[in-house]
Amino acid sequence: MKTSKATSFDIAYQAGVSQSTVSRALSGSPLVSLDTRRRVQAIAKELNYKVDKNASNLRRQHSVTLALLLFEDPTSDDSLINPFFLSMLGSITRACARRGYDLLVSFQQFSDDWHADYQDSHKADGLILLGYGDYLVARSKLQKLVEHDTHFVRWGAVVEGQPGISVGCDNVQGARAITEHLLSLGRRRIAFVGNASAHCPEFFDRYIGHCEALRAAGIAVDPLLQVDAVDSTEQVGDRALRTLHARGVAFDAVFAASDLLAIGAMHALGDLGLSVPGDVSVAGFDDIPMASFASPALTTVQQDTKRAGEILVERLLQQIRGEAARSEMLPAQVIVRRSCGANRAG
Amino acid sequence: MKTSKATSFDIAYQAGVSQSTVSRALSGSPLVSLDTRRRVQAIAKELNYKVDKNASNLRRQHSVTLALLLFEDPTSDDSLINPFFLSMLGSITRACARRGYDLLVSFQQFSDDWHADYQDSHKADGLILLGYGDYLVARSKLQKLVEHDTHFVRWGAVVEGQPGISVGCDNVQGARAITEHLLSLGRRRIAFVGNASAHCPEFFDRYIGHCEALRAAGIAVDPLLQVDAVDSTEQVGDRALRTLHARGVAFDAVFAASDLLAIGAMHALGDLGLSVPGDVSVAGFDDIPMASFASPALTTVQQDTKRAGEILVERLLQQIRGEAARSEMLPAQVIVRRSCGANRAG
């Protein structure tokens, strides 16, 4: 019974029509009579026929799939994925599914020679780039992508004049808002955990927003209150806080550039005998699922990953269709929980 | 300059050989002189040539990609993915990459008519099924997959006589071990949070292991200490614990069938004014990243997701190669942290 696999010729034969007609009937072409279409569809279903994607793609010269390239910090543990990117992955997968696109997922190291490979081999019609990493290093690769006419979108800081298009949240605004919140709680010595250099434009923007809020409140920015943290992990956050503590500067709040860093920082504070939020308020950025289950629950800046996934896919599809697409910044929202001392339920 | 896209004919022309030779040279066929191969490779590189996957796949009749189908509880929030499956996803992606396979990722609802679609359309050579859900419902679909000669592996309980092959952790052994740990700490009234029915064979197996350990210690199983929890989320765990508490039965420990449930249970215990581990020991299952950052850090049963991903992919590839593949159970390991009262560092 189970012969190899039905082709459009098999169903054409059974339906008593030509193979072209089968193809048209199944692809929803209007050039087919309703009667023929129904007959063809019935037989196709009975034979469990599925259009061969490889043949179809080859002929149409596109693949109806998008590739998601996840860049991870090479230093991070092999099994770890940043929970924030994971939820982006979920949202992107869904956005693709809604549009009938398949999603190829691949982990990349920033050092790899990944540019254009997917599109040139017709595995995917376009690329979605996700992940932290040294922006200055990545930039030249992005440039190459543009030169090769590769369709791509990138999640990250929206920086002036960068190659290709990016979608990211408004880091400056989000950071400003959370620092204002800390300020409104009476905090004055607010430490910032996260790199503040052009290598990490997202963290840098958060630092800028933070400083803006301070200055607007008439508070001078103290460089001693900024601690570098390249990687976004609990371990790094923990260590950063110990570095800060070792400096001997006074601080009554910590704004960490990511939730993972913030959770690590809370951990260190506990070890150091400081209570959160009694002695020190702590705020993060991202609103990963873990944030609400940290102890105390973490006040943070929420990035709308659901919306982000939608827009990333939409912008990429625009490019694929040959339309003009532009970078876009999404608003971020402060989520108040217990870790800063306020009590409005999260 | 930027003409459309180089084909093997373009590079054949430049190299002064036939297109067949180009194909052979690039695919590593031994039927090509070293000299020719080098010349072809150089030109291919210069032209940024990539073999067209669609053409290649069509011809070879396979796609060198695997599809990962993620099933989620339809009740769960749209943006949520169980962190345990997320880490499986990471491990599977890497296992595929190591073998040169691409990975198509797709979310499915259990209600969807997903069987065989990917393989029949030649999008993928085989399927990896991941996710909880009603096993009894899924079973008939698995049966269909088998009938359609679809290659697939499934992560989950390894149950006797099930259709297809499965890879899962030894839930009975893991549960037995963690209950023994609780017992060794002097706990006697240990509640179990999680469904105990054939609909959820993984949770059921954990319940069985739990009961085995109790009986071995001469303790009768009290049905009042088991609380249903179908979904694996913090919310459900929280609610389950309140249900348990409302029953008015005494308990000095909680073994939750997943970390998410356990974290939710700890949350509820806190609200109820019970201290962990002072009044109640709490243990989970999975060892998701969040477990070590819960407060107190969660004692749990670790599933080796890295190994699991490897084996899942390997078993699937065996089937694709036409070799016999069999189900397999991986050992689970107790990770002791603070939530049960013991102090051996985790």
Next chain:
DNA sequence: CTGAAAGCGCTTACAG
């Protein structure tokens, strides 16, 4: 509305 035919870009017997 339908059919015959070309062709998408490869891989792989087949013949040398």
Next chain:
DNA sequence: CTGAAAGCGCTTACAG
């Protein structure tokens, strides 16, 4: 070791 040729299973002008 190399080339000419067939063919993978579709889609889509082209002609009716």
